[in-house]
Structure formats: C-alpha cells, structure tokens
Amino acid sequence: MNERIIEEAKEYINKLFMNNVDGHDTDHSIRVYKNACKIAEGYPESDHMIVSLASLLHDVDDHKLFNTENNMNARIFLRSQNVESDLVEFICEVINGVSFSQNRGKQPDSIEGKIVQDADRLDAIGAIGIARTFAFGGKKGRSLESSVQHFSDKLLLLKDEMNTEEAKRLAESRHIYMQEFLSELREEIES
Numbered sequence: 001m002n003e004r005i006i007e008e009a010k011e012y013i014n015k016l017f018m019n020n021v022d023g024h025d026t027d028h029s030i031r032v033y034k035n036a037c038k039i040a041e042g043y044p045e046s047d048h049m050i051v052s053l054a055s056l057l058h059d060v061d062d063h064k065l066f067n068t069e070n071n072m073n074a075r076i077f078l079r080s081q082n083v084e085s086d087l088v089e090f091i092c093e094v095i096n097g098v099s100f101s102q103n104r105g106k107q108p109d110s111i112e113g114k115i116v117q118d119a120d121r122l123d124a125i126g127a128i129g130i131a132r133t134f135a136f137g138g139k140k141g142r143s144l145e146s147s148v149q150h151f152s153d154k155l156l157l158l159k160d161e162m163n164t165e166e167a168k169r170l171a172e173s174r175h176i177y178m179q180e181f182l183s184e185l186r187e188e189i190e191s
Helices: 003-016 026-040 048-057 072-080 085-096 111-122 126-139 144-153 155-161 165-190
Strands: none
Touching: 003 026, 003 048, 003 072, 026 048, 026 111, 026 165, 048 072, 048 085, 048 111, 072 085, 085 111, 111 165, 126 144, 126 165, 144 155, 144 165, 155 165
C-alpha cells in the first residue's frame, strides 16, 4: 500500500474539516479509517488501498457539510494523486454506499463497500456515537429531545445493519452501551 497517498489524504481532510465541531471532522474520518483497517484485516481479498482512501474521504462531499456534486472533493484529491480513473470511480462508488440516509437497508456489492459502510456506522454508535449526536445536535440548534429521537430513528438500528462479522461483534457492546445511556437519561429526566 502506498503510505504517501494515505498521509496526503489525511492532510487533505484536515484542511477540509478545519474548524468543524459537529462530529463530522478529521477525528471522525480517522476513526472510520482505523475501524476500516481493523475490519479489512479479516478480509485479505479486500483492496486495502481502496478501503483506506474511501474511509478517509467518505465525508469530503457529505451534503450536510459541502455543496458539491458527483464527489467533486474526493475526485479532486484522487486526481491530484494520479489515481487511475477506474479506481477513482470505484472509490467514489464505495463512498456513495456509506450514507445511512441514502442507503438505508442497502448492502454494498463490494467487500470494500461493506467494510467502509460498517466502519462509519461503528463510529455512529457507542460512547463516541452519543458524543457525536449531541455535538451535531448542538451545532444545528436541536433540542435535547430531538437529539434523543435520533437514537430511535437511526443509531439503535445500526447494529442489525452491519455487514461484516467483525463489525457485528464490535457493534454489540456499543449498542448495549447506548441502551444503558438512554435508560439512565430517561430516569434522570423523569425524576
């Protein structure tokens, strides 16, 4: 794997997400990258360069953050690194399979897509998912109740939508942690 392009991708996302504090930031993308690399270890048939680049770049064209079309930010970076056009298309395909709202109930066709989708979803649950939910809600001016509703609308559904065995295993404890948090939160609100 070409480590230089991975480091360049990290620098690129750091510039794009500078000053972002809503949970869709460089730290999130790095955690997704680490999750994806960990999952990919169990799938030697997966292309680790594609998994790495797609996971690092998965939010660079997120509609909540950028007003771009056709993965323009991802394409700009990949072309600047002289990535072959067929690989650019495949990486963009993997990226396009990540979004929960746009891919609800859909499983990516490629193992790389499954890995990156799982890696992103893992970062949406557990303690980090709780923190990100309230960071995003706060930035968007959402009420506590509205942010809590997000758990029922999305986060509590993710455990059962994981594609890979490793992600299913990791999601189990994170799911339980969210349930315990919500139980404690309800108790404190009602007391």
